[in-house]
Amino acid sequence: MFQDEMKKAAEAYGLHLREVQLQQFTRYYELLIAWNEKMNLTAITEAHEVAVKHMVDSLTAYDKTLFHKGVSVIDVGTGAGFPGLPLKIFCPEIRLTLMDSLNKRVKFLQTVVDELGLTGVECVHARAEEGARNQKYREQFDIAVSRAVARLPILCEYCLPFIKKGGHFLALKGRAYAEEAEEAKKAIKVMGGSHTEVREVHLPDLEDKRAIIIVTKTMPTPKAYPRKAGTPAKNPL
Template sequence: MRKYLDEAYELSSSQLEQFAVYYRLLVEKNKVMNLTAITEEQEVYIKHFYDSLTITRVINMSDITTVLDVGTGAGFPGIPLKIAFPHLKLTLLDSLQKRIRFLQEVGEELGWDDVTYVHGRAEDIAQLSDYREHFDVVASRAVAKINVLAEYCLPFVRVGGKCIAMKGSNVTEEMSNCKQALFILGKSTHQVHPLVLPEKMGERNIITIDKKESIPMKYPRKSGVIKKSPL
């Protein structure tokens, strides 16, 4: 299964071994807690690992230092990006403590000492000075519609940085409804980048959002307000 990564990305044998370790830990832990509905090796390598690394098609990760993965779940896209680009200062944020504990186990197994694991809600953590407008790139994978996701993520992005939203095949409607939110949130602009996964395993869209200005402290609002009254 490594061939799907090896053919598309320049990875060393040690990096490919790290992906194998990650896969083993993911499948083992998934037996006792719900991390992913996808466990077959080929599907995990394509739909999770390969898919996570498609970010490299729209941004040069060699130029990036700090990355935040919001709502990381089982560690996508953050952990695959850290394996492929060891220089990244990665922060993984999730609202469920047991998922954070799993990610810490993965980091320990892979020998990482420069990854930050944060248990909490994005709307609360974004108000903390250590995290607000701190990151070069903030990524999130299929968490919410863009006008909602932007309010969760853009407060973390430094001015001049990018938010990366990894979405499924149909984004036309939500992209048409997000322009006001992006303008309010840092006069941000966006681009849509479609792609197809190998082995006919699906179509994807990567949304890149460029943040132009600082965001007022009143954003993000409380989670219930964001969902009930999107910008």
């Protein structure tokens, strides 16, 4: 049963979930599996694996010094809602924007938000490069998060333009995190980021290396960025 797997996985990582949160995670899992039959949301569907590799993995981005009441968070290229939705379930007082380039996925996300009774969540259909040029979103967020979207130099161009000066970008990364952090130094600087911190994380029952790369934004992003859709991926900084 998913609820038991979720409880075990969260406890093994050192997180305590309230009953209502366990119910929300379970409903999210049920919707993910049901919608996954109609569209490609995830290759991982087994209860234990979803609990560890999607839900708890998303929660590794949580940092109590950053995720406080009223903080504004954007999840760029959120896909099936990771890491944004698990962070919102765990920390309901954040204000969350979920942005994805595929409208079908945005409809799925809105369904999850409605079914779980989550408030303070906006689901936006936009490519990152276009969203970051919209004044409603540009440099409006305290935190940007992103997981499994692109290598870090590209991701910095997608995400840092959304963040206010003094805010943070949290990238959830796999085994190549150290190499990506090195590769992204130029992009971080160009986008207005400065201090970069790497926090290693270990998921229950998994040997693979993962880390959260935290970039602090100290300068506004130059108006020329992000470049037009497709350019950051084709020609990374």
